[in-house]
Amino acid sequence: MKTSYWKLQKNSDNQEIMQEAAALIRAGEVVSFPTETVYGLGADGLNPEAVAKIFAAKGRPNDNPLILHIAKKEDIAQLTTGLNANAKKLMEHFWPGPLTLIVNKSAIVPDAVSAGLETVAVRFPSNKFAQDFIRACGCPIAAPSANISGRPSPTNAQDVLEDMQGKIAGMLDGGNCGIGLESTVVDTTSAVPTILRPGGITYEMLTEVMGAVEKDPALQGDKNFKPKAPGMKYRHYAPKAPVYLFEGEACKRLPQVIAKALAEGKTVGVLCGRELESELAELVEKQQLQLSCWGDSREQLAADLFYLLRDFDRTCPDVILAEGVEEDGLGLAIMNRLRKAAGYQIITLENGSLHLKNNVNLPSFMLQ
Numbered sequence: 001m002k003t004s005y006w007k008l009q010k011n012s013d014n015q016e017i018m019q020e021a022a023a024l025i026r027a028g029e030v031v032s033f034p035t036e037t038v039y040g041l042g043a044d045g046l047n048p049e050a051v052a053k054i055f056a057a058k059g060r061p062n063d064n065p066l067i068l069h070i071a072k073k074e075d076i077a078q079l080t081t082g083l084n085a086n087a088k089k090l091m092e093h094f095w096p097g098p099l100t101l102i103v104n105k106s107a108i109v110p111d112a113v114s115a116g117l118e119t120v121a122v123r124f125p126s127n128k129f130a131q132d133f134i135r136a137c138g139c140p141i142a143a144p145s146a147n148i149s150g151r152p153s154p155t156n157a158q159d160v161l162e163d164m165q166g167k168i169a170g171m172l173d174g175g176n177c178g179i180g181l182e183s184t185v186v187d188t189t190s191a192v193p194t195i196l197r198p199g200g201i202t203y204e205m206l207t208e209v210m211g212a213v214e215k216d217p218a219l220q221g222d223k224n225f226k227p228k229a230p231g232m233k234y235r236h237y238a239p240k241a242p243v244y245l246f247e248g249e250a251c252k253r254l255p256q257v258i259a260k261a262l263a264e265g266k267t268v269g270v271l272c273g274r275e276l277e278s279e280l281a282e283l284v285e286k287q288q289l290q291l292s293c294w295g296d297s298r299e300q301l302a303a304d305l306f307y308l309l310r311d312f313d314r315t316c317p318d319v320i321l322a323e324g325v326e327e328d329g330l331g332l333a334i335m336n337r338l339r340k341a342a343g344y345q346i347i348t349l350e351n352g353s354l355h356l357k358n359n360v361n362l363p364s365f366m367l368q
Contacts, residue, residue, distance in 0.1 A: 003161070004170040008034070008129050015136075017172070022136035024169045030054055032146040032160045034174030036127040037098050037183050037200065038153040038306065039160045040069065040143030041168065048110040051142050055112075057167040060149040065115040066142040067100050067183070068122050071134040076122050079140060081106055086210065087188040093209045096126035098179055098200035102187040113142050123183055129174040145182060152237045152306040152341070155180050159310055180303035181333050187216070195219070198333035200302070219336060236340040239312045239320060241269060243342040244356075244363070247324040247335075249349040254323060255279050257354075261319065261365035262288050269317035271308055273301075276323055290315050298330040305334060309341055319363070 004024070006017040021031050028050040030043045041057060043050040045068045055062055070076060073095055076083070080103040083091075087101055105120035114120045122140075125131065134141050145153035146160045154160045157173035164171070184199035186206065194214045195203060206213045246254055254276060261268050262283065269290045270280065277293045284291050292308040294301035312320055322338055325331045339346065346357040347366065354366050 001166055001169065003165050003168055005161075006170070006172050008172055008174045010175075014129070014132065018132050018136040021133060021170050021172055022138070025050075025137045025139070025141070027169075028053070029169035030057055031133075031170035031172065032157075032164060032168060033130055033133045033141075033143070033172040034127055034157075034177060035069075035125045035130045036177060037125075037179045037181060038155055038177055039146040039157070040130070040141070041146040041164070042069070042133075042137075042141040042143040044137070045069075045113055045140040045142035046108055046110065047139075048112040051110060051112040053168075054142060054144065057164060058144065058147070058149045060144065062112070063115050064144075065117060065121060066113045066144055067185075068109070068113060068120060068140040069130065069134055069143050070122060070124050070140050071131050073124055075140065076101075076103070076124075079106055079109055079120055079122055080104055084188060086193050089210065090186060090188065090193065090206075091124075094201055094205075095124040096131070097124075098126070098181075098183040099123065100183045100185040100197075102185065102189060102196065104189055119187075119189055121185060127174070127177075129172065133172060150236060150238055152239065152309040153182060154310075155303070155306050159307070162310075176303075178303065180305060180307075181330075181337060184333070186213075190214075198336050200330070200333070202329050203332055204329060237306065237309060237337050238341050238343065239309050241312060241317050241320050242345065243320045243322055243338075244345050244347050244366075245322045245324055245338050245342040246347045250347045250354055251276070251323050253349065253354060254321060255283075257366050258283060258289065258321060261321075261363075264365050266318040266365065267316075269312045269315070269320040270322075271320065272323040273325070290317055298325070298334065301325070301334055302330050305337060 008014050030053045100121045100123040102119050109120045148163045155177040179200040184201040185197040187194040192212050192214050196216045267288045271292050283289050348355050356362050
């Protein structure tokens with residue numbers, strides 16, 4: 001399959017391009033498009049055959065539900081049997097934007113989108129290119145992230161093409177995504193709004209508006225459940241090399257662990273902040289160490305995280321060691337993605353020794 005490519009221009013209506021891309025959607029094809037979070041892999045969300053092409057292109061398990069993207073708030077009405085007060089309040093405060101709402105679905109939503117659930121995920125993106133594209137299509141657009149299932153999500157067009165060239169009909173290039181992490185997903189069908197996936201709309205922002213907000217237990221890694229939202233069940237965001245995530249006091253042992261891994265002849269990728277970067281300056285001179293620093297803010301880390309994880313695949317280290325962050329603000333979403341990228345291979349410090357959660361066997365370079 002040839003993948004048509006269009007470069008979108010800011011300060012332009014891009015209408016001719018949007019109509020060409022929308023024609024592919026109406027023909028039942030898949031087109032990638034930019035949002036403020038990550039690039040989406042879009043198809044007509046009311047056409048089960050078109051939706052099936054999304055799953056085929058990604059290699060995505062069919063029990064993993066999709067998000068329906070709409071072009072204006074009012075478009076949610078046809079997709080649900082009704083909105084409660086919590087859903088309406090969240091829409092009022094955070095739409096358009098990086099917030100997905102779980103609502104009770106109407107009969108027109110295919111089971112292929114909802115993975116057989118009685119609920120559906122809906123989002124109204126704030127990205128103008130996304131809004132114009134959905135409006136041109138004239139239908140809700142079902143769209144997960146535009147990557148091979150399990151890989152880091154794409155935040156630029158080149159990363160989309162790396163995974164999807166020849167697998168989809170079209171690609172809309174809108175430049176780099178601003179937020180860099182997928183949307184926050186909130187279940188509004190429960191008595192108290194519940195975060196199923198953290199993202200750019202933080203827990204603190206939600207509680208300021210809603211008061212009580214809960215976090216789903218699955219965020220701690222429990223996989224024995226049927227997912228109500230994308231990204232809850234399967235390993236995601238994973239580069240090819242194994243990732244170990246250091247949390248809390250264990251982060252202080254990273255220089256020692258890195259030095260030992262290098263001494264064993266391993267090539268090492270390190271994802272860290274500025275402070276640790278300065279501590280590792282001498283080790284960087286050794287060719288075996290690839291250091292990826294996320295900058296000076298959580299916002300910068302969120303925007304760069306998937307790109308940095310993908311960049312490790314271009315250099316192919318033997319192992320990737322990541323420094324965790326505190327879970328306030330965007331930190332909750334960042335740690336959610338890092339834990340999934342690591343397959344929950346989490347390193348903590350217990351009784352003065354490093355400990356690997358969910359596994360008793362530490363790699364040799366972490367043993368004291």
